[in-house]
Amino acid sequence: MAVADADLSAAPARPRVDWTPYLLVVPVVLFLAVFFLYPMAQAIWLAVDDPAGGLTPAHLRRMAADLYFRPALRFTLVITALAVPLQVALGLAIALLVHARFRGHGAFLYLTALPLGISDLAAGLIWLSIFTERGYLNALLQTLGVIAHPVVFLTLERPGWLLAAIVAAEVWRATAIVMVILLAGLQLIPRDYAETAAVFGAGPWQTLRHVILPLLRPSLQTALIIRTILAFQLFATVVALAGRQVPVLAGEAYFWYALYRSPQVASAYAVLILLLSGAVTWVYLRGLAPRAGEGRA
């Protein structure tokens, strides 16, 4: 990076290898080896380990044969497919608004960044106060004269409402992360690019489509990867709003570990999440990689 390069040029010919940086990074590398690399390997091993010795597909089969497995996989993917595009669209809109520097943009940035500090659990509980039987939504509908009796939204009888509540809570909470990543990316784009486009007669939409978005691609990629992978880890929001009525992959990992006392099947779920995350990262990196001769008419 820029600073390190500057340092190199300041000391052009170093006779021996300087061991200082290695000593400085040893602690963090050792720590991550124990608390990140080791458990990752351990998760894979637990998922296929046969107590009698050797490897076995039994735990993976048990996971796949479980009644909750298919719904958990389906709900996780559906929620991701609904929430992530909404988060990216809304996050982009907020980032562009803040970047446009209207009066009061500082306060707007702070307000829209607030959910960054709010946990998935708290977000779930906040939206529970809206969607529960005696919640604000029912109170509003009753005040407007639409309903006479409270509607039970968060029940399997109304899967659409259950999903809507979860997606609303997730979009509300996690759009802030997307917004901050995209805003940081926007600020790296020199302002003259957009001005030049305007000089050549491009309207705001054309500038956004042909100048800003292509230059924003790395940030969009990061935001998509982080949000999709974190959506696969969805747990507390769902627990707060739906309990186990809406099973998700991370929730099943929890239940298999804490309720059924099977670290092996829980690990099988963890490995499945790991594989999905890896696959999604690969697809985003390939699919959104800048193409050669990128000018894009």
Add this chain to the structure above:
Amino acid sequence: MTLRRVAVYAAVLAIAAWVALPLLLITLAAFTPREVLYQWPRPLWPSRFSLDTLAFFLRSTGVWPATLRSVQVAVLTIALSLALAAPAGYALARYAFRGREALQLLILSVKMFPATVLSVPLAVAFIRWGLYDTVVGVAAVHTALSVPFVTAIVTSVFAGVSYELEEAALTLGSSRAQAVLRVTLPMAAPGLAAAAIFTFVLSWNEVFAATILTLDRRTLPALIVDSVLGAGAPLPFRFAGGFFMVVPALIIIFLIRRYLLTLWGVTVR
């Protein structure tokens, strides 16, 4: 006012309402008398406010010890993360060395594969290592989860402190370590404080790892999840709990608003 500006302000107001309204509503719920929460028809704006919903939450079994434990875990996480990330961040900001990119990739991958994948195997290992159901155990996992963010911010903070000042101290006869301690660290202090505060939020909010890695000694989020799933905690408990967890976040995001972009604005390549 042009049409364009009207559109901008309309969008700003709509989005601001979308973010702010749920926060207002949970605050309202936390100060609504308990019996009103179950009342029908339920008024949109409660006719009176009371502290008994919050008092009920705070008096519930285990809430205070869990809160205290959450703070202990967070403080320990801050100490561990800074101790690990500050030297690494300094190295990344000041040195070009072989393996630098690999290190950055390792740190970035932690950001992308967090709690779920790590917790289950660590729970198994922690039982063996005697770390299961301990503050230290949870703090260790929270440290692994927050190291990417702390390293990113520390790197950019050190990069922002001009190297010339450090060199000046060196020519005046101090050692490199002295120069860092006396010159660079004091100038980096506000940025490091922001990193510490952000680490507090991460740890204070983390649910999954804390739930898996503890049994009796729950952190606050783990206790709430447990009482919702296991005991079907009553609504006032849930709303007051949600509000109680949000308050520190509001203060903290305000304190570190200048650094928000540095924390997250790191691209994958």
